[in-house]
Amino acid sequence: MTNATGPTERPRILLIGANGQVGWELRRTLAGLGEVIAASIEGGYGPIVDLIDQGLLAKLIQDSRPDAVVNAAAYTAVDKAETERAIAQRINADAVGELGALLAARGTPFIHYSTDFVFDGTSDRPYRETDTPNPLNVYGETKLGGETALLASGAPTLIFRTSWVYGSRGANFLLTMLRLFKEKDELRVVDDQIGSPTWSRMLAEVTALVLYRVLRGDLDLKAVGGLYHLTGTGEVSWYGFAKAILERSGLDCHLIPITSVDYPAPAKRPAYSVLDNAKFRETFGLWMPHWRESLEQCLELIPPSGT
Numbered sequence: 001m002t003n004a005t006g007p008t009e010r011p012r013i014l015l016i017g018a019n020g021q022v023g024w025e026l027r028r029t030l031a032g033l034g035e036v037i038a039a040s041i042e043g044g045y046g047p048i049v050d051l052i053d054q055g056l057l058a059k060l061i062q063d064s065r066p067d068a069v070v071n072a073a074a075y076t077a078v079d080k081a082e083t084e085r086a087i088a089q090r091i092n093a094d095a096v097g098e099l100g101a102l103l104a105a106r107g108t109p110f111i112h113y114s115t116d117f118v119f120d121g122t123s124d125r126p127y128r129e130t131d132t133p134n135p136l137n138v139y140g141e142t143k144l145g146g147e148t149a150l151l152a153s154g155a156p157t158l159i160f161r162t163s164w165v166y167g168s169r170g171a172n173f174l175l176t177m178l179r180l181f182k183e184k185d186e187l188r189v190v191d192d193q194i195g196s197p198t199w200s201r202m203l204a205e206v207t208a209l210v211l212y213r214v215l216r217g218d219l220d221l222k223a224v225g226g227l228y229h230l231t232g233t234g235e236v237s238w239y240g241f242a243k244a245i246l247e248r249s250g251l252d253c254h255l256i257p258i259t260s261v262d263y264p265a266p267a268k269r270p271a272y273s274v275l276d277n278a279k280f281r282e283t284f285g286l287w288m289p290h291w292r293e294s295l296e297q298c299l300e301l302i303p304p305s306g307t
C-alpha cells in the first residue's frame, strides 16, 4: 500500500468523535491525507459510534477497514465524572483498550489523546512523559486507565497528552469567557491553577502532520510509538488567560483573581499541569506555537456576535 513516494491508494482514516472540539478540526486537517470516515455519537457526518456500546466498535472497524484511526472522543465533563465514574471509565478507558486490541490485531496505527489531569500538580517544573501520574479526579483516573489499556494492547499507537483545549467551537473556556464578558460587569477567575492553553486547531494540524508521515511509512510506530506531551507553548493561570482574552476582545469587564478555595468544584484540579513538549519536538521535528499567538489567531475566527 506504500511505496517510496507514499501511499499508492487513498488511505482510509477513521476519525472517532468527529463532532468534538478537536474532532471537528481533525475533519478538516485529515481530509488532505485520505478519505476521512467521520464517526460521531450523533452520526451527522458519517457512521454513528457510541463508545459505550461494546458491540459497535468491532463492527465499525470491520466496516470502515481503516488504514489509521484517530480517536478524539472522550467523556470530558470533569466535574460530572465524579458522580458518573462507570460511564467515564467505559468511554475513557475500557473502550480505548478495546479499540487498541482490535487495531493491534490488524496492525493499524491508532492516534489517541489524553490529558494533563493525569498529574497531581505538585511538580516544580513542566511534567515529562517519564513522570509518575497521580490523578486527582475521576476524569484523570479514567483517562490514565485509557493510556494504560492502550499501551498494553500492543496497538501501534501515539498518545498525545494535551491540556486546556479551546477553540472557536464547542464548550470551552475561551467561548465561556467571551459570553460572560458580555453578560457581566465583574468576573472572578481562578489564579492559582497554572497550565498551557492549547488551540484545538493547532492540535489537529500537528496531528495531521504526524499522521502524514505514519501513512507514508516514514515513521515506524514500533520505534517511536507511545506517550507524548503536546500542548501550546508557555504557561499561564486561568485568570491570566482570561485577561489575555479580555484584552484582545475589545469587551469591558472587571476581572478579579481568586483562589481555587474560593471557587469550589466537585472535581479537584492540579495546581500546576504544564507539560514538557521536548520529546514530541525532538521525535517529530514539530513545534506548537506559544499560547498567546494561537489565541490571537483563534480570536480572528470568532465573529463578535458569535458567542
Ligand SMILES: NC(=O)c1ccc[n+]([C@@H]2O[C@H](COP(=O)([O-])OP(=O)(O)OC[C@H]3O[C@@H](n4cnc5c(N)ncnc54)[C@H](OP(=O)(O)O)[C@@H]3O)[C@@H](O)[C@H]2O)c1
Pocket (backbone or CB within 6 Å): 017, 018, 019, 020, 021, 022, 023, 040, 041, 042, 049, 050, 051, 052, 071, 072, 073, 074, 075, 076, 091, 112, 113, 114, 115, 116, 143, 161, 162, 163, 164, 165, 166, 170, 171
Ligand atoms: N477539552 C480539554 O480541555 C482537554 C484537555 C486535555 C485533554 N483533552 C482530551 O482531548 C481529546 C479531545 O477533547 P475535546 O476537547 O475535543 O473534547 P469534547 O469537545 O468534549 O469532544 C469529545 C467528543 O466525544 C464525544 N463523546 C462523548 N461520549 C461519547 C461516546 N460514548 N461515544 C462517542 N463519542 C462520545 C462527545 O460527544 P457529545 O458532545 O455529544 O457528548 C464529543 O463530541 C479528549 O481525549 C480529551 O480527553 C481535552
